[in-house]
Amino acid sequence: MSDLLISAQDLRKQFRSGNEPVTVFDGLSLDLGRGESLALIGRSGSGKSTLLNVLCGLEWPDAGSLRILGESFEAQSRPLGRAETRWGELRRRRVGVVFQEANLMPALSLLDNVRLRSRLASRDEAPCRDWLERLGIGDLADRYPDQVSGGQRQRAALAMVFAMQPDLILADEPTGSLDRRTAEDVAEVLFNLQSRHGCGLILATHDTELADRCDRTLDLGHRQAR
Numbered sequence: 001m002s003d004l005l006i007s008a009q010d011l012r013k014q015f016r017s018g019n020e021p022v023t024v025f026d027g028l029s030l031d032l033g034r035g036e037s038l039a040l041i042g043r044s045g046s047g048k049s050t051l052l053n054v055l056c057g058l059e060w061p062d063a064g065s066l067r068i069l070g071e072s073f074e075a076q077s078r079p080l081g082r083a084e085t086r087w088g089e090l091r092r093r094r095v096g097v098v099f100q101e102a103n104l105m106p107a108l109s110l111l112d113n114v115r116l117r118s119r120l121a122s123r124d125e126a127p128c129r130d131w132l133e134r135l136g137i138g139d140l141a142d143r144y145p146d147q148v149s150g151g152q153r154q155r156a157a158l159a160m161v162f163a164m165q166p167d168l169i170l171a172d173e174p175t176g177s178l179d180r181r182t183a184e185d186v187a188e189v190l191f192n193l194q195s196r197h198g199c200g201l202i203l204a205t206h207d208t209e210l211a212d213r214c215d216r217t218l219d220l221g222h223r224q225a226r
């Protein structure tokens with residue numbers, strides 16, 4: 001089996017502004033191997049979140065092809081029917097997504113949110129509380145999302161992704177609403193998990209220290225991989 005988790009070729013994504021198409025990126029290709037980490041950097045509006053959304057099937061590219069965890073998607077075949085189902089299955093079991101706005105279920109406690117995520121991925125629920133502990137919010141396990149801060153919700157969202165033990169983690173500003181010290185602690189847990197499980201990681205960030213911890217960076221402002 002190939003060790004490439006992601007192989008994206010010539011992706012183009014446009015949005016419309018009035019009648020005008022606005023191109024966010026065009027001709028974008030990237031590969032990600034098992035155990036590899038890639039930081040998406042670039043000025044605000046350069047397309048980092050859009051690319052993450054394309055890589056998890058929440059946005060559909062206007063051109064190009066994408067092979068992810070053995071599943072192939074072509075821009076021409078819009079995500080109707082089977083493609084939509086395949087994306088849903090990938091996100092449920094194999095691709096852990098952490099968004100800027102942590103999307104927790106408001107009616108569930110933080111712990112139950114993590115347990116639900118773990119159950120949906122058919123994982124053992126036993127370590128769920130432990131993930132909250134490791135991210136420094138174990139004492140908030142029984143609180144509901146609207147009873148904690150934005151940074152605490154963000155950490156709960158990371159705990160959900162860790163509990164599902166994905167093959168690939170896509171994270172949009174995973175430490176964006178954390179103070180420097182907490183951000184470093186969370187990054188430590190993230191990179192430890194990534195190296196221990198050998199999963200792939202793509203994160204979008206404005207934090208140069210976080211980007212420097214990744215194996216590679218892709219600057220969407222200037223589109224240079226190094």
Ligand SMILES: Nc1ncnc2c1ncn2[C@@H]1O[C@H](COP(=O)(O)OP(=O)(O)OP(=O)(O)O)[C@@H](O)[C@H]1O
Binds near residue numbers: 015043045049050
């Ligand atoms: N649904 C949408 N409709 C129209 N334009 C959009 C949409 N989503 C994003 N855009 C535009 O696409 C461009 C890229 O946005 P994106 O959110 O991907 O940037 P970003 O690099 O993640 O920014 P930031 O660092 O501020 O989070 C921006 O110009 C944005 O206004």
